[in-house]
Structures are given as C-alpha cells and as structure tokens.
Amino acid sequence: MEVLYFSAGSSVYEMRKEAQEWTMEERPAPVSFICLAADPNRKGRLYGGTFNEGMWISNDSGKTWAPAGSGISHNRVMSVAVSPTEVKNGYHVVWAGTEPSGLFRSDDGGETWVDRPALLDLPSKSSWSFPPRPHTHHVRWIEPDIQEENRIFVGIELGGVMKSEDKGISWEDRKPNSQHDCHALTTHPQAPGRIYGGYAESFDSGNTWQTVNEGLEPYNYLVDIAVDSGDADTMVAAASRSPYEAYDPSRARTILVRREDGDSWSPVYKGLPDAEGSSVFALTSHPFQSGIFYAVNNLGFYLSFDAGQSWEKVSLDWPDDLTGERIHGFAMVVSKD
Numbered sequence: 001m002e003v004l005y006f007s008a009g010s011s012v013y014e015m016r017k018e019a020q021e022w023t024m025e026e027r028p029a030p031v032s033f034i035c036l037a038a039d040p041n042r043k044g045r046l047y048g049g050t051f052n053e054g055m056w057i058s059n060d061s062g063k064t065w066a067p068a069g070s071g072i073s074h075n076r077v078m079s080v081a082v083s084p085t086e087v088k089n090g091y092h093v094v095w096a097g098t099e100p101s102g103l104f105r106s107d108d109g110g111e112t113w114v115d116r117p118a119l120l121d122l123p124s125k126s127s128w129s130f131p132p133r134p135h136t137h138h139v140r141w142i143e144p145d146i147q148e149e150n151r152i153f154v155g156i157e158l159g160g161v162m163k164s165e166d167k168g169i170s171w172e173d174r175k176p177n178s179q180h181d182c183h184a185l186t187t188h189p190q191a192p193g194r195i196y197g198g199y200a201e202s203f204d205s206g207n208t209w210q211t212v213n214e215g216l217e218p219y220n221y222l223v224d225i226a227v228d229s230g231d232a233d234t235m236v237a238a239a240s241r242s243p244y245e246a247y248d249p250s251r252a253r254t255i256l257v258r259r260e261d262g263d264s265w266s267p268v269y270k271g272l273p274d275a276e277g278s279s280v281f282a283l284t285s286h287p288f289q290s291g292i293f294y295a296v297n298n299l300g301f302y303l304s305f306d307a308g309q310s311w312e313k314v315s316l317d318w319p320d321d322l323t324g325e326r327i328h329g330f331a332m333v334v335s336k337d
Helices: 117-121 123-127 320-324
Strands: 002-008 011-018 021-028 033-038 046-050 055-058 076-088 091-099 102-106 138-144 152-157 160-164 195-197 200-202 221-227 234-240 254-260 266-268 282-285 293-297 300-304 328-334
Touching: 002 033, 002 293, 046 076, 046 091, 102 117, 102 138, 138 195, 152 195, 195 221, 221 282, 234 282, 234 293, 282 328, 293 328
Parallel strands: 033 076, 033 328, 076 138
Antiparallel strands: 002 011, 002 328, 011 021, 033 046, 046 055, 076 091, 091 102, 091 138, 138 152, 152 160, 195 200, 221 234, 234 254, 254 266, 282 293, 293 300
16 A cells, blocks of 8 residues: 655645555645655654644644654754654654754654754854845755665755764765755665765765756756665656746746666656646655656646656546645655555
8 A cells, every 4th residue: 555645735635545546635734734754664653844833743644733742942843754764662763854954853753852963063054044044044854864774864955965974963064066955865775875865966875976967957956856766776856947936836837857877867748747837846756666756746646657757647636726835745655554
C-alpha cells in the first residue's frame, strides 16, 4: 500500500493506493502546515511544522493534531525530517529546522527536543540572509544520511549546505561549489557518500562538490528533487525561472527537468500541465521500485513509470480551491498491509 500526504491551505490531504486505485481525502487541520514528515514505523504518525505556531503531531494520518512537546525555541518550524536509519524509544529520530536558523532533535517522538546550537557557530553565519526577510534566515531542508546515521546535512536559506558527522553536535561549513540557495537535499540507498542538492552534487559525503547547470536555462531555479531509487544517476527536479514564478499559482510558470547518466538536464513535458499557472511540484520517488516517481502541485497528482521521461495525471476528485494553493510538504509511506 502506498500513502502520500501533502498540505495546502489549512488542510492535510492523504492520497492512498489500494488494489491499484488511488483515492484522496481532505482533512482540515487546526493550523496551516508548511512542512510534513512521516514515521515509517508508526502507522499514521505525522509531524507538521508551521510558520508561527510551532511543531504539531498527528497519530491518525492527520485527522487530529496536537502540539509537540517542549524544547524547540522558535515558533517558525520551516523543515522537519525523520531519520531513515536511527530509531530511539520505538520512534525514528525526528529533526526540526526553524527560522531564525536553529536545529532541534527528538529521540522520543517529539515529546522533548534538544538544540544543536553548534550549527550557529559556523564562520559563514554572518553572511546568511533570506532575501524576502533579509534580517533573518532559516533551515530550509534537513537530510539525515540514508547510509550513515551519524551524518546529517542541512540547507540554510540563504546560506548554504552544512554537514555534521556526529548527529549535529559539531558542524562543517559550506564547501566551494555547493549551492548557497539550496531548497532540497537527498541521499541515495545505493550510493554511499553521494548527496544531491541545489543543483550541485557530491560523491564524497559533502567534502567536495560540483555544480551541474547545463540544460537548465532559463529554468535554473530548482526547488525540489527526487532520485530513482534503483538508479543513482537518474533524477527529476522541479524548476522555475525565478522565485517569483515558482510558488504562487496566479503567476507561476514551472516545469520538470530530468537528468541521467551524467548528461545535461532536459525539460520534461509529456503528460504534464502547461508551465503557465503550474506552481512548483513537490517530488518523491518510490523507495523500493525503480523508475517510479510522484509529483503533486496545484493542478493535480502525476505519476511516472519510466523514470520521469513521461507522466500521467492520476484520476482524482481534485478540489477546485487547490488550484489556487501552493503545495507544502510531501511525505510518503509504503507498507505491505
């Protein structure tokens, strides 16, 4: 069974595949979530971050929510991630990133949180600044390494990609050629040491980076990325020409781009909506089946079965009000029941 969650407006949506059929259910939420994550070992366990009302937790797939426990010292929770490898007290370890930039860890399913303040001791911190709110910056993305449970990466908007090799106790500053405006990061189960983001990539656990922009012009503003679970050299990214055209559906103009075998990026159009009015896609790939990608934006839910070369729109009762909303978060759980 495949279950995906996303948030838009003041609701959380669950899309579920059973017996080869997809259904979608809207679940009104007490707050508006700007990020979501799911615990793969706890059915229905979701974590949601908000812009001004902290972190929230659901144990029933978003039907009901309650505030998380104490320890996160900022109300703006801009990113949340569940470790794929580290389990404590029956829960996968959870990480929360805030504005202003801060990183917090929970070993007990969000009941308590501990700060990782050394992130703010990095020399580059004095240059961190988020252009729409230049007086501040935030942790835009958290990526616990899928191979090494002690390693974690964070993307600061706008500041760069930082790495810890000891679960956030100490940090390495951004490296040359990594992306300072990195909106998403990912690692790969079959490629130890490889990290994707921005777009730049590293093959040595973030010690050195190379930027890969060929083929992106003019869509060189990348927001999300997904990599084929069976092929570390095949990836899909959500792209726009600028931040102005990425998020708000009323002025959006976005596409998907694809890259394989170290070649240049190329745009993908088959089966996807026109760029005009199409806000940036949230992306993920099937964690166990090669070649399957998922994309959702204001205009619908799309699947690819050929590693992102072509797409098909899933037949769902898509609410009209979603066409004017930005999609936040995209969490997936795959189970055998």
